[in-house]
Amino acid sequence: MQRYQVILQRLLHLLPVLLGISIVSFLLVQLIPGDPVRLMLGARAPDEVVAAVRARYGLDQPILQQYLTYLENLFQGDLGQSIVYRKPVGELIMERLPRTLFLAIYVVCITIPSTIFLAITAARHQGRKIDHIITTSAVFGITIPVFWLGIMMARLFGVEFGWFPVSGYGNNFFGHLHHLFLPALSTAIWMVPVLVRNLRSAILEQMEADYVVAGRSKGLPEQYLFYYHILKNSIMPTLNLFGVMVAVLFGGTVIVEKVYAVPGLGDLMISSIFGRDYFVVQAITLFYAVVTITVTLAVDIISTIIDPRVKL
Amino acid sequence: MGKSKNTQGTTTPLLSVENLEVAFDSINGNVHAVRGMSFSVGEGEIVGIVGESGSGKSVACRSILGLLPSNASIDGQVLFEGSNIIGQHEDELRKIRGKQISMIFQNPASHLDPLMTNGQQIGEALRYHFNQDSRKARAEGIELLKAVGITDPEQTFDAYPHQLSGGMKQRVLIACAIACRPKLLLADEPTTALDVTVQARILDLLRTLNQERNLSIVLVSHDLGVIAELCQRVVVVHNGLIVEQGKIEDVVSSPKDPYTRMLIDSQPTIKVRARRARSGPEPELVPEPAAQPSNLLSVENLCVNFHTSRGLFDFFRRRKNSGLVKAVDGISFKIRQGEIFGIVGESGSGKSTVALAITKLVSPSEGQVQFHGKSIMKLRGDELTNYRRSVQMVFQNPYNSLNPRFTVAQTVAEPLLKHGLAIKAECADRVDELMELVDLSIDLRHRYPHQLSGGQCQRVGIARALAMKPEFLIADEVTSALDVSIQAQILALLERLRDKINLTILYISHDLAVVQLFCQRVAVFRAGRLVEIGPVDEVLTRPKEKYTQTLVNSAPQLHFSASLSGH
Amino acid sequence: MSLRNLPTTLFVGAGIFILWLVTAFCGPLLMGTDPNALNFEALLQRPNINHLFGTDHLGRDILTRVVYAGRIDIWMGFAGVLPALIIGTLFGLMAGYFGGVVEAVLMRVTDVTQAFPFFVLVLAIVAVLGPGLTNFFIAIAAVGWVSYARLIRAEVLVVKNAEYVLAAKILGYHPLFIAFRHVLPNVLAPIIVYAMTDAVLVILFGAGLGFLGLGVQPPTAEWGVMIANGQPYVTGAWWICLFPGLATVTLGLGFSLIGDGLAKHLRIKN
8 A cells, every 4th residue: 555545544534533522622511510601701790691602602502503513613713712811712722822832842852862862872781870870760750740840940940040930931932942941841851751761662672673683693783783773663662652742741731831830822721720711621622632633643654654564 | 606515524614513502691590502512514515403492403503603692601612614703703703794604584574674675684784794885785686686586576675574475585584694695504494484385495495595606504493304305414403412413314214313213203294105005905996975984074165254454444445345355265075073184274275264163263154064964053052052062172372272370270170160061079180180181290280381381281272172072173283383292292192082082183284294194084275275185195195286286295305214114 | 479589679669659558547647736737836947856847838747748648649549540440441351352333432432532632631621520639530530541441452452362262262151251251361461560650640640730729629738739839939948849749759659660560570471
């Protein structure tokens, strides 16, 4: 099967998933105990307004009809209306998105090189001191709460040493880099250990592989075998995990944005939860899912390029 | 070129191994895998190393190139063209590997990097040893693929390993190995994972390479037949020691060591003349169906289909029928009461699927199976339970066929208890009886599968099946994972059981020699169809069909013993 | 089979875990102080002899609160993992062994659930159900079982073709008997290892929700809540945040090491 055919099939596969996530995000609002509109608008809102909002979103109709209305709105790019901000949710998201995206890409840029470097170092010195240091720190890294690490680093590098700002987003590119360094670092510190452990054990497994022995029997040098055979084969499982970790990363940014007061999507989500701005919560959840699906899709496409055997 | 005369005696041999000792450091202390082996390989010579699993043959072979894991310690000398390889620095070793001595392996699939094209893997050695640019490497790689008998070398060069069949992969691996024109090729069980017809072609290829390129070969194998097919001299190893070595004819026809003799006696071969002399009246004079005991099981026009892929878009695929594989395609045969009936075929021939259909683990899309003249297709409830009791099966993989969390006693007792064949109190006695029946020491009662040998596991599997007191036993490749000496014991056990408790046995195997030795009648399968059926001596000595002839001719034989016993 | 063959990490992990169990459940009996007792005489005190971990902005003893909070956080690890594990295992076993509709449904549900970032979905569910520990457990179970089911299913697909399972079928056992007696015990090992990692995640998420104010509600002592309480004072009084954080790390470490040890041990055995 040709590669583009494989990718096309993978895209077709997305349709039911997209339908599924729309159902889940639709059900979120249905799950609310009591009348969501009343909860959102508060007890003092006049009945006509409540009824109007309900009619606007079709909440007075049977559930299936409501879902269809919801889908129809989604297709038209209408994610709903924020009660608190009195703005379309889509606009709110677009305002906040660049900041969260910047943070996420920042984290990925820190994560990938350090993961590869640490995993290779550990694997090539398997059983020696440096390997023990890396693997032990990795175990610790996984158990550290991101928000706590964020607070402690802000205290140390922000307050004590005054190297980095402890809140906000900055005004230009370098300002962003400076402001978001600590948030990005604390998220990366949580992601890197998971990936390092995975990549290290993948490398160790591949080092034992038969084709390495075969390569050795051809007289190929160890250095060549490591970078051209072993590493390439070890990347695959880690790449898939990386896809999953990016989803986790977006979860992590929610809490990190809160700690460092970065006015991004996560921050919006939290404040909307407290403001009972349910349509915003619903829309952001849906939006995160779409981002995750896109990343997973990208990872899958990269997999087909690296590994000729992959069938999606 | 072309002359492969042995230059033994006066000149120094190409390779000489002297007092080789290899020990592995492990948690359980030192394990001596090789305990002093000495042998030599002359220029243009093919030397075989034969031994059962754990004999140290592969370890010895790998230590020649220094390919052992780091916990191995090596003692002794390996002289290649007069200079010692052992203890050389890695840099020096690399100049020898691939360029002077190279190696091929048992499982070609895992020895090729799945992410690189075949061509890249052939080319990398050329590039490294000869600094060739990629265009030259390509031209040479394609030549090499031609030389190892690949029909479309250019396409294969750019393909990935997973797109090739097992035999093709082995050819690619051989092309990698001979790319830098080494003088010596170490072949570690190169055909064990392959079908017998493919094996024959790979052995032909090795012979051709030996003659055309004056390539010396060390062939390591558990199969004396394969060694006899190809080698001029043989080294017999057992427990890390060489028990005997010499010219292949001499060793096979007059073995001096008792172990070698046992190995030769256990090795089933198609002993054409010997068999026929014993079998009395000419087989074709025996009328086929009449005057025979009644049929126990009959399979009629059996078809089994599989769908290869399952998924969301199956719906579209099934309509096009593209995912449909006919594993069994219209097969009919009858098995008589009390006989041992053999099915032979290569992988993908549908032989195991037939067994699954008989045991009702897959349902046929057409045709039927009758047991005692009654169709089994619609059995339910008690009738099905009775059928299950009558028909039991033993499997190929000794360790995989036993639940790793059950002791021997638990495994054997479970069917007794579940089917109310024994009450709790007498269960232990029944288990002991069954274990004795299959020659298992009852001291093993509380062992787990990983604490047993392969042969012991197979006996437990047989005991479990016998617990149901079956009339009919299906043995699916039961000995193919075992050493030949153990295989002989298991076959003897099955033969004895047939007489003792009146079993009818369906013996499924890829090994013609075993089938000839063990079965009365045989059916030859190919790609889901029945090729030929009849008494073994008839089918395997005078095959009517071309495919059966190919199979028989491909089976490695101990020519010498056969011809000797024929005299 | 002897204890000596077990990896050291397993012992260290189990040691840490047992130490936490004893501290959290027996410690309060010895201390006898109320974790919520306010003491306006001793606001924001540095760690000292009377208050080993110092006090917070309401004069509450940090040590006492960390120990008390241990109960809730350990409980979170169990109650967050077990329902997901049980539901997921059963569903995965049925889907993998019997296939059919159950499997089709599972695969679709898996695809959809995994499209959401885990934490975001949990957060959203808690947001609509309302804050609190019970709703957190509901959310975790509702989202978390999918991973277990997927893992079990993958294992079952391998084991169900093992020859001992075929043998059991030919011996005429009931399919459910085969599924539970022959398949399930042979697929549990990776699940148990995963459950340990999952426990760490659940504790971190639980504390995270507490930190955001959506989990355990103040004044109840919980590590995440305590860290949130300390955040405004962290510049002057770092100890309020430091100790609950360290507590989370050590408890997580215990679970992690047990998981690592088990993984190492089981892999050697296989």
